[in-house]
Amino acid sequence: MFNVLQDATVDTLNGERTAPIYEYWKSGYYDSIPKDKMVIGDTLPSYDAMLSRYQSKEFEYIESISDKLSFFDKLIDRIGAFISSLFPTPKHNFNEGIVNVLAIIGAVIFVFLIYKFFLSRKQVYIHHQKEEEEERQIDFIEKNLLQVDVATYLSEALQQKNYALAIRYLHLMNIQLLGRKGIVQWNQSKTNSELMEQVDNAMLKADFLDCASVFDYVWFGGFTITENSYTKYEERFVQFQRRWS
Structure with missing residues (x-):
């Protein structure tokens, strides 16, 4: 190796020393590097034995995290995304507390609107049902008016x-x-x-x-x-x- 290195460093161009050139791929370049013997104990398991340890479902990481979310969690995420869309990220830095207060107010308004929507639908349904029952009663009376x-x-x-x-x-x-x-x-x-x-x-x-x-x-x-x-x-x-x- 010394000879190789020496040959690489003594080359000159017009009497000037150049940068050394290491020929790593040259045959016999690494022969002078001392080698340690790897000691393999009798208790070391084989490759197949070690691989079998990681074949259970505990080591399966392919499934999506969203598959673990319940319906309620997904609903909360969607509501949160909707509320975030109502309050886009401001260009200027605001106090985090103010942003949280606005988010809470938005959530309260959203829940109130949902409540009013379902309540109004229920009232319309009840009113419509009552009108139909009333008309059936009147129809019965008119058909049998004399009795x-x-x-x-x-x-x-x-x-x-x-x-x-x-x-x-x-x-x-x-x-x-x-x-x-x-x-x-x-x-x-x-x-x-x-x-x-x-x-x-x-x-x-x-x-x-x-x-x-x-x-x-x-x-x-x-x-x-x-x-x-x-x-x-x-x-x-x-x-x-x-x-x-």
Whole structure:
């Protein structure tokens, strides 16, 4: 090795010494390096034995971390990402406490909006369901008007403070009175004008149409009436039934 190194360092160009050139790939270059013998004990396991230790599922690292997240954790992450999108990263440095407060306020607003959304949907559903039930009840009463006790339904509507429905029942009680006396031939498809064409008594006809106008105003007009308004309108129907019963 000394000779190789010497040959590499004594080369000159125009009498000047150049940088040494080491020929690492040259045959016999490393022969002078002392070698230590590796001692292999009898207890050292074979390669196959060591490899078998790491074949269990405990050493499988291929699965994604997201696979370990529960549905609730994923939902929280998505909500957090949504809130972060509402508050983009500011260009200037703000106090971390202020950012946290804004994030909390945003989260509260978000939860409140979600609550209002589901609550409003529930209220709309309940209101729609109540209207359908109410229409089915009215349809039953009108089909069996001469047999049913309308006063019972009227009392129920007043307990629920559904004054518009109560006015409708009062109107049906007027028609029921005339139908039971044989003055009109009741049919659910007939209008008030068609019923009055069967009435010869001008005063009766005028009183009935006066009550019918109240019913049209309240029911088809869609106006919300108070208890005081109902009491005032009720008096007209009560007078009609007393006069023509």
